[in-house]
Amino acid sequence: MTRNGPSTATPEAPQEQTTMTELVAGIVSDAQTLIKQQFAMLRAEIKQEIQQTTAAGKCLGIGVALGTVGILFLAIAVVYLLNWLAPSLPLWGCWAIVGGVIVACGIAAFVTGLQLLKKVTPVPEKSLNALQENLSWIANRQS
Numbered sequence: 001m002t003r004n005g006p007s008t009a010t011p012e013a014p015q016e017q018t019t020m021t022e023l024v025a026g027i028v029s030d031a032q033t034l035i036k037q038q039f040a041m042l043r044a045e046i047k048q049e050i051q052q053t054t055a056a057g058k059c060l061g062i063g064v065a066l067g068t069v070g071i072l073f074l075a076i077a078v079v080y081l082l083n084w085l086a087p088s089l090p091l092w093g094c095w096a097i098v099g100g101v102i103v104a105c106g107i108a109a110f111v112t113g114l115q116l117l118k119k120v121t122p123v124p125e126k127s128l129n130a131l132q133e134n135l136s137w138i139a140n141r142q143s
Contacts, residue, residue: 031138038131045124075102 075098082094 027141031134031141034134035131035138038127038134042124042127042131045127049122049124071102075099 079091079094079098082097083089083091086094
């Protein structure tokens with residue numbers, strides 16, 4: 001109540017209502033920010049995978065080099081062991097047997113490695129799927 005009697009004033013409507021253009025501009029701005037964040041996440045995932053792969057590759061390389069030297073010495077020892085166990089077998093025959101076994105093991109390891117390599121997916125699937133969903137959502141909203 002006021003001094004002059006009961007109040008008949010109605011509450012005023014907000015003066016600033018957002019227009020449709022401002023709403024669409026806000027949505028587009030949010031979509032752009034989201035896409036930028038998706039690309040940043042994708043880059044970070046790829047960078048992390050490259051670092052992990054590099055570290056693993058270094059360890060694998062050192063392991064392969066040391067293992068190769070060890071296998072070489074063991075192969076020489078097996079040749080002379082075989083010659084000692086079967087003195088009727090010529091030394092060249094012992095070398096051929098040991099070499100054949102090593103080649104067979106190498107072929108088996110190579111084939112196994114190829115099969116494992118076919119299963120590797122170096123692309124970060126989660127980030128790409130999220131990015132594709134966002135892009136298709138934006139395309140559907142604009143059309």
